[in-house]
Amino acid sequence: MTRPLSPNLWLMKSEPDAYSIDDLKRDKKTLWDGIRNYQVRNLIRDEMKEGDLAIFYHSNAKPPAVVGLMKIAGKPTPDPLQFDSKSKYYDPKSKQEMPRWLACPCQFVEKFKQPVDLATLRKTTALRNMKILSKGNRLSITRLTLSEFKTLLKMAAAQFKV
DNA sequence: GCCAACGTTGGC
DNA sequence: GCCAACGTTGGC
Numbered sequence: 001m002t003r004p005l006s007p008n009l010w011l012m013k014s015e016p017d018a019y020s021i022d023d024l025k026r027d028k029k030t031l032w033d034g035i036r037n038y039q040v041r042n043l044i045r046d047e048m049k050e051g052d053l054a055i056f057y058h059s060n061a062k063p064p065a066v067v068g069l070m071k072i073a074g075k076p077t078p079d080p081l082q083f084d085s086k087s088k089y090y091d092p093k094s095k096q097e098m099p100r101w102l103a104c105p106c107q108f109v110e111k112f113k114q115p116v117d118l119a120t121l122r123k124t125t126a127l128r129n130m131k132i133l134s135k136g137n138r139l140s141i142t143r144l145t146l147s148e149f150k151t152l153l154k155m156a157a158a159q160f161k162v
Numbered sequence: 163g164c165c166a167a168c169g170t171t172g173g174c
Numbered sequence: 175g176c177c178a179a180c181g182t183t184g185g186c
Contacts, residue, residue, distance in 0.1 A: 036170095136179050138172070138179075
């Protein structure tokens with residue numbers, strides 16, 4: 001296995017009612033849990049690594065928008081909620097010795113001064129292939145190309161420099 | 163393995 | 175609240 005030299009770039013969705021960029025700003029670090037989709041689980045298991053960068057997207061928001069930047073702060077770890085019978089993310093079929101679901105540690109980097117809403121994203125030619133804009137893509141974590149990542153940072157007037 | 167029924171996501 | 179576009183479940 002070769003180790004990629006540059007960080008992977010991701011877009012990660014969260015409903016602000018559940019967990020927002022302001023929550024992350026307050027917490028500084030969080031365990032990104034509640035992932036219950038096998039494609040996404042495989043992505044973080046097989047491809048996500050410490051040091052990767054992720055754009056934070058508010059879904060089901062008014063308006064939906066990219067709102068900030070975070071960094072992957074460690075290896076994916078078993079999602080504790082799958083074993084919590086009181087959680088809505090409880091999975092009775094998952095066993096301690098063979099956990100089914102993973103969560104990933106995320107660290108706050110910045111909240112964008114200029115969040116970019118979905119309508120604006122759709123109008124941006126440089127983002128026309130961005131996964132989140134293609135019809136039918138509902139995955140909560142998707143990859144960004146370097147070009148898409150740079151475009152988003154620029155539009156959002158980000159502090160972070162690639 | 164097929165597929166109908168059901169559940170979820172998320173924009174609008 | 176509606177609904178398109180999935181994903182999951184379980185009977186067969």
